[in-house]
Amino acid sequence: MKRLQYIIWCSLLLFVASCEKDTEPTNFAPVPVTGETSGITRFEATLSGTVTPHPDSPQGQKHSIYFLISSMSSKLLEKVDTIAGTRKAENEYTLTLKDLKPGTTYYYSIESSSGHNAVRGTIKEFTTLSTDDPSVTLSLTGKTENSISVSGIVTDEGGATIQARGFVYKLYSEGSNDPTLADGTTVTGESGENGSFVGVIKENILPETAYIIRAYATNNDHKTGYSQSITVTTNQLQVPSLTTGDASDLTAYSAMLHATFLSDNGFEVTERGFCYSAESQTPTIDHPRVRSELEGNDFTASVSGLEPSKTYYYRAYAINEKGAGYGETKEFTLPEVQTLTLSSPKVSNVTTNGATITSSVNLPSGASILEKGICYSTSVLQPTIEGEHIIDPSEGNNISVELKDLIEGRQYYVCAYAISRDGTFYSVPAEFSTVQTALAEVSNITLGDIDISSAALSAKITKDGGTEILEKGFCYSLNTEMPTIDNTLAVDPSEGMSINATLTGLEEGKAYYVRAYATNKNGTAYSNAVTFTTVQHYKPAVEGLAEIEVNDDNATMEARLTDNGGMSITECGFCWDNSSAEPDITRHKKVIATLKDGVFQAQLTGLAYNTSYHVRAYAVNGKGVGYSAYVIIKTGSSAKATIADMTAGNPTPSTLDVSATVSADGGAEITERGFVYSSKGTPSVEECEKKIVMKGTVGEMSATLTGLTGYTNYSIRAYAVNKNGTAYSNTATARTKKTDPSIDDPAFPGTRTIKKK
Structure with a gap:
């Protein structure tokens, strides 16, 4: 288009x-x-x-x-x-x-x-030319009794790229069709030399069995081509050959099995024995089996743990790398159980290292005793002949054994035993203890004076165990809650039943575990463990830091000593800094306070205006300095005082009346106020000797200046002093009158006030 x-x-x-x-x-x-x-x-x-x-x-x-x-x-x-x-x-x-x-x-x-x-x-x-089915050839390269090795070559890809290639096979039967991917088992081909591909067929391959096989290849046009089929019969299984013999030595629970080895068929035998079953008449190595030695042609094995009166089927087997070979199947039936019963053991003549044990055996008809005796143990509640035992060689059904070389004061468990054709039978167990002198007994510890590095202890030996006390004292440890004489000792060399000692060289403020002990030939007896802690001194504890008053250049702080650390306080006070969050007394400013009733207070001076400070309280003892948590304070600011309403009037030849008002103290205490005056210029406190000091701080003040010169012009200023300096009012001027009142002065008809510009 x-x-x-x-x-x-x-x-x-x-x-x-x-x-x-x-x-x-x-x-x-x-x-x-x-x-x-x-x-x-x-x-x-x-x-x-x-x-x-x-x-x-x-x-x-x-x-x-x-x-x-x-x-x-x-x-x-x-x-x-x-x-x-x-x-x-x-x-x-x-x-x-x-x-x-x-x-x-x-x-x-x-x-x-x-x-x-x-x-x-x-x-x-x-x-264009059409694609075709690929062309493939197939060759047999090897076979065993359970595998077939094949190779193939794609001689023509059919005009498209080969995507898959391999082999397909199935069990051969007369008249069966060639296998395909739809009805056969496939094996993927692996690349070989010169464009060939190879594979090993193993899955479900049986010995001496015929299989029909074809190579195949599939191209990307989804066309599959097959080779001519070949039929391959696997090799004969080369497993060992042998014959099964008759069973012997039957008991109610076991049998002895026999067999003869014939040939390994060219491959080394790695295992041989017997497999057996009470259910399957053709047992295999997947059933219970018992192994035998590999030497010799004739071999045997004993089978145990069987059920009485039951029929078992068994076969001899041998294994080489080709698999398992079997002899013919045989069977045996076990007899009924011959059970022996034994009376409970009786214990007599117990000493420190021996005892006599007796029992008797009840025999059923047709049974006989092969062996009898006593087995014993200090740890196993029902001892067997696998452990310590003594055989009674006497004839008859009675058992009597004398146990010797026993351990003094030890508890023993004993059982009588008798062996028949069908196994070993035991009596119920009995127990006894050999005679022994006892351990000593020690009372609980009484704690005496405990100091930084020592502790006084006492205890008593309440029983000596019937033998001499070889050593007594106290054992103690920092780490072991139940110390023994393997830990540190404080030996009491005195005679008698009392135990007293003072532990020395202890560490300050440490928790110790201690037990009293007493040793005799039977061992060491201990008291219950107690713990104590030596006295410990530590840095003081300071709390409750608070500001009482914060001004522009000072602050009053208060704190509380909550713990002196077990020692005398040598100094307390406050330290501060405007940059460090943790001021200390070695690097920053401090003030020493007086401790009274656990509380101390002091004033911080020399502070800067409008500044934040970190403050900590501290206390010092022999262990060092203890600090409180810090608080942050911020100072304020102050200025010079403010003075208003300065006036001067009512002149006489020698006096003038003056008044002013200190309207504000500037945020700091007024330390002085009054008036300064001069006939030679503007007066000041620093340069003028003529002044009058007034009482009070903020508020009005007035005074009469005396001793003045007649007909003289005076400058007067009120002043107020605080720590920020001297503040002045405006300057007032006035002239005193003439000493001769008849003389008029038209140039100065009265007084006037000069205001500051």
Whole structure:
């Protein structure tokens, strides 16, 4: 469709061009001739064609030469590819197509275009070769009794890439069809030499069995080709051969089995013995089995743990690398049980290292005693002949044995035993203890004075165990909750039943575990363990740090000593810093306070205005310095005082009345206030000796200046002093009167106040 639109578009252009003035040279169409197709394969083909220019074409006229190809339209009207041709010779062009689809018909034509018109040759077609089933050959490379080795070669991929290859097989039967992927078992082929592939068939392969096998290959066109089938019979199983003998020495629970080994059939035997079962008449090594030695042709094995009066089937077996070979199946039936019963042992003549044990055996009809005696143990509640035992060699049913070389004061467990054809039978157990002198007994410890490095202890030996006390004292440890004499000792060398000692060289503030002990020939007896902790001194503990008052350059702090650490306090107070969160007394400012009733208070001085400080309380003893948690305080700020309403008046020849108001103290205490005056300029506290000091702080103040000179002009200022300096009022001026009141002074009719600018 796109190609058709293109042709229509070109025709319209030619039509429009023909309607314009004939200013372009005339175009003469060349003659395209579509050639034949060569080199056709499943995926490639080479197209050819010629384009002969018109003899009247202008010199140098250019044309585009290309091929049109489509697999959908025989008229090249839809899904058309336009591909430029390659010039092979004068007027001859070719195009090799690749990646074609097998078995597909393609339509093509050569075409020439000058840009104004296009001329096409005849439309021709070709068909690519179709894909086929791959061709495969098969060869047998080896076989054993349970495997078949094969190889294959893909001789023709069928025109497509091989995606899978391998072997398919099934059990052979007369008239059976060749195996396929649908009904056979497959084995994937592994790449071999020269393009071959190999495989080993193992799954469900049996000895001396025929199998039919084919190689196969599948290409990416989903076509599968098979080789000719071959039939292969696996080798004979080369397992050992042997014969099964008769059973002997039957008891109610066991039997002795016999067999003769015949041949290993060329492969070493790694195991042989007997397999048996009470259910299966053809037992295998998957049933219970018992092994035998590998030496000699005749071999035996004893089977035990069987059930009385039951029939068992058994076969001899031998195993080599080819598998298990079996002898013929035989059977045996076990007799009923011959049970012996024994009376409970009686113990007599017990000493420190011996005792006499007696018992009797009850025999059923036809039974006999093969062995009898006593077995004993200090740990096993029901001892057997697997442990310590003594045989009674006497005839008859009675048992009497004297045990010797026993351990003094040890508890023993004893059983009488008797052995019959059907096993070993035991009496119920009995127990006894040999005579022994006892351990000593020690009372609980009484704790005396405990200090930093010592502790006084006492205890008593309440019983000596009937023998001499060899050593007594206390054993103690920091780590062992139940100390023994293997730990540290404090030996009491005194005689008697009392135990007293003072432990010395202890560590301060440590918890110790201690037991009193007493040793005699039977061992060491201990008291119950007690624990104590030596006295410990430590740094003081300070809490409750709080600010009482915070000013601009000082603050009053208070804290509480909660623990002196067991020692006297040598110093307490407060330390502070404006940068460190943990000020200390060695690097930062501090103030020492007086401790009273566990509380101390002090004033921090020299603080900066509007500054935050970290403050900690501290206390010092012989162990060091203990600090409280820090608090943060922030100072305020103050300024000079403020003075208003300065006036001077009511002059006389020697006096003036003055008044002013200290309206604010500036946030700091007024330490002095009053008036300064001078007849020689502006007065100040520093430079003027004439001043009058007034009582009070903030508020009004007034005074009468005396001793003045008549008819003299005075400057007066009120002042107030705090720690930030001296503040002044405005300057008031006044003239005293003349000493001769008759003289008038028109230049100074009265007084006036000069305000600060």
